[in-house]
Amino acid sequence: MTFNPPVLEQRFLLDHIVGIAQLEEGANDLVDPILEESAKLAAGEFAPLNRIGDEHGARWKDGAVTMPPGFREAYSSYVEGGWGTLTASPDYGGQGLPYALGTCVFESLTAANTAFSLCVMLTAGAIDALQHHGSDSQKERFLPKLITGEWSGTMCLTEPQAGSDVGALRSEAERRDDGSFAIRGQKIFITYGEHDLTGNIVHLVLARIKGAPAGTKGISLFLVPKFRRGANGEFDQPNGVHCLSIEKKLGIHASPTCVLAFGDGDECIGELIGEENGGMRAMFTMMNNARLNVGLQGVAIAERATQDALAYATTRIQGRRAGSEDPSPVPISQHADVRRMLLRMKALTQASRALVYYTAGMIDKGVRGDRAAATRVDLLTPLAKAYGTDVGCEVASIGIQVHGGMGFIEETGAAQHLRDARITPIYEGTNGIQAADLVTRKLALGNGAVLNDLVAEIKAASADQPQLQRLADEVARLSEYLAGAGVEDRLAGSYPYLTMLSVCVCGWLMALQLGRASEDSDFGASKRQTARFYLDRIVPEVMGLSASVTAGAGSLYALSEAALLS
Numbered sequence: 001m002t003f004n005p006p007v008l009e010q011r012f013l014l015d016h017i018v019g020i021a022q023l024e025e026g027a028n029d030l031v032d033p034i035l036e037e038s039a040k041l042a043a044g045e046f047a048p049l050n051r052i053g054d055e056h057g058a059r060w061k062d063g064a065v066t067m068p069p070g071f072r073e074a075y076s077s078y079v080e081g082g083w084g085t086l087t088a089s090p091d092y093g094g095q096g097l098p099y100a101l102g103t104c105v106f107e108s109l110t111a112a113n114t115a116f117s118l119c120v121m122l123t124a125g126a127i128d129a130l131q132h133h134g135s136d137s138q139k140e141r142f143l144p145k146l147i148t149g150e151w152s153g154t155m156c157l158t159e160p161q162a163g164s165d166v167g168a169l170r171s172e173a174e175r176r177d178d179g180s181f182a183i184r185g186q187k188i189f190i191t192y193g194e195h196d197l198t199g200n201i202v203h204l205v206l207a208r209i210k211g212a213p214a215g216t217k218g219i220s221l222f223l224v225p226k227f228r229r230g231a232n233g234e235f236d237q238p239n240g241v242h243c244l245s246i247e248k249k250l251g252i253h254a255s256p257t258c259v260l261a262f263g264d265g266d267e268c269i270g271e272l273i274g275e276e277n278g279g280m281r282a283m284f285t286m287m288n289n290a291r292l293n294v295g296l297q298g299v300a301i302a303e304r305a306t307q308d309a310l311a312y313a314t315t316r317i318q319g320r321r322a323g324s325e326d327p328s329p330v331p332i333s334q335h336a337d338v339r340r341m342l343l344r345m346k347a348l349t350q351a352s353r354a355l356v357y358y359t360a361g362m363i364d365k366g367v368r369g370d371r372a373a374a375t376r377v378d379l380l381t382p383l384a385k386a387y388g389t390d391v392g393c394e395v396a397s398i399g400i401q402v403h404g405g406m407g408f409i410e411e412t413g414a415a416q417h418l419r420d421a422r423i424t425p426i427y428e429g430t431n432g433i434q435a436a437d438l439v440t441r442k443l444a445l446g447n448g449a450v451l452n453d454l455v456a457e458i459k460a461a462s463a464d465q466p467q468l469q470r471l472a473d474e475v476a477r478l479s480e481y482l483a484g485a486g487v488e489d490r491l492a493g494s495y496p497y498l499t500m501l502s503v504c505v506c507g508w509l510m511a512l513q514l515g516r517a518s519e520d521s522d523f524g525a526s527k528r529q530t531a532r533f534y535l536d537r538i539v540p541e542v543m544g545l546s547a548s549v550t551a552g553a554g555s556l557y558a559l560s561e562a563a564l565l566s
């Protein structure tokens with residue numbers, strides 16, 4: 001299936017939701033060429049490899065991982081085009097452009113080829129962590145090549161007994177005489193832990209320094225390159241990191257998900273990043289970046305699934321239109337229920353995109369000194385991650401439904417979208433963990449003021465949207481209820497609450513777009529109808545979740561484990 005990156009939509013959001021002109025002087029001249037050129041790379045080089053990657057997959061042999069045919073060449077185009085440098089710091093070879101603009105580029109690459117774009121995503125997270133927490137020497141040695149993409153990055157948290165509970169990890173670090181650390185341990189599920197796209201791989205590894213406290217308080221972050229620097233000054237000495245295997249997965253087949261052994265039989269040397277036992281703080285920098293990008297993955301797959309469904313529905317002829325005099329068969333897009341599905345796909349995709357882009361714009365404002373924007377990002381990040389990925393799965397699933405039986409057949413590509421999307425609510429902190437983060441930490445930000453300010457802004461801006469007003473009032477009431485509830489009751493209502501709050505924010509962003517889209521173009525007309533669909537159908541639909549927010553934990557725990565099993 002051909003893929004057309006949504007350049008018009010990206011530009012519209014940058015202008016009307018992000019406010020790019022206020023973020024970057026001369027943005028007007030910059031934005032269009034960047035959107036258009038990245039769209040060419042995405043559609044021309046990444047997208048044609050999506051199917052190949054799915055069918056061929058990354059392959060492991062004797063510790064080495066070979067990427068599917070064509071990936072190395074397309075990756076070279078990414079590096080040569082300087083795409084990795086867009087938002088990174090100019091001190092280390094980056095262009096320092098707004099994060100929101102990088103978000104557009106990343107969306108296009110991800111929609112084109114989700115499995116491939118993960119390499120870029122993990123590298124961006126490593127760059128972010130090093131920029132914030134690395135020493136000057138670490139930045140000088142590692143950032144330039146990570147920024148160009150000549151080297152890639154990973155994020156190594158998970159171990160068999162330490163998934164959501166990162167504090168249970170057992171990887172160890174032992175101080176060496178020269179101040180570096182010997183790293184020992186095994187990590188699982190490491191995305192792009194080994195591959196043949198780059199000359200080096202910079203692993204950011206969570207481990208416990210010998211004697212450090214148990215749990216998250218005793219975790220430190222280490223920089224562990226696949227190749228360390230030799231006496232000749234080159235990074236060409238193997239550093240005791242071995243890829244033991246890669247996983248067979250439901251989707252993202254071209255993204256190698258690796259079991260990595262560190263210091264198993266040979267020496268693996270790491271450097272501490274940031275403070276001793278300060279690993280979680282440093283890792284959160286990387287994870288927050290990755291969480292927003294995973295939310296964006298959901299949006300990107302939803303976009304691709306929607307484009308494919310629209311193309312199919314407007315050409316597949318089946319049955320006459322109900323109520324029409326004309327007996328001729330029509331494209332299925334003429335049937336009311338298919339229309340409903342298509343508009344739902346468009347509405348969910350555009351609304352969740354607006355949420356992610358808005359959050360990206362707030363990151364930019366925060367970086368430029370706006371404290372209120374920075375704290376709003378903290379509140380919005382779990383929403384963007386969880387709602388964006390839930391939308392990705394729902395839209396990909398509807399996409400299969402629109403294709404009918406052909407959707408269930410791999411040939412159309414609709415099934416791959418759902419298989420690829422299905423990991424996104426799981427990794428980078430499951431969506432259940434995002435909901436828990438929202439009700440246990442984020443609601444309390446500023447003693448509740450961060451949330452209250454957001455809801456007040458939504459209410460003030462949507463006086464002419466009665467359904468959205470009702471939802472905002474209900475969210476305010478539920479937030480008060482949660483603030484006063486015990487922790488079990490709060491957690492029991494966390495997921496439906498997260499969905500309601502996400503839809504409330506998205507409804508607001510769709511209402512803003514409705515007010516700004518002109519009626520005299522296909523794009524404007526489509527934007528207005530799609531926004532109306534979201535406000536009239538999706539916003540009221542989530543009011544029904546209210547009862548489960550306040551139902552409490554009692555009925556969840558009413559069954560004993562034995563009764564649960566019966």
Ligand SMILES: Cc1cc2nc3c(=O)[nH]c(=O)nc-3n(C[C@H](O)[C@H](O)[C@H](O)COP(=O)(O)OP(=O)(O)OC[C@H]3O[C@@H](n4cnc5c(N)ncnc54)[C@H](O)[C@@H]3O)c2cc1C
Pocket residue numbers: 155156157158162163164165188189190191192249257423426427428429430431432433436
């Ligand atoms: C394809 C793929 C790529 C990955 N890439 C990476 C990577 O690059 N680096 C890395 O470090 N890890 C990576 N992971 C690991 C991923 O982040 C974990 O799988 C994820 O965090 C969940 O951990 P788990 O699988 O152990 O599930 P578990 O923690 O066992 O969770 C199982 C279920 O229980 C729920 N649950 C667990 N604890 C709680 C709780 N306290 N409250 C409420 N619900 C809870 C979860 O929400 C989930 O539904 C990857 C995984 C996959 C499959």
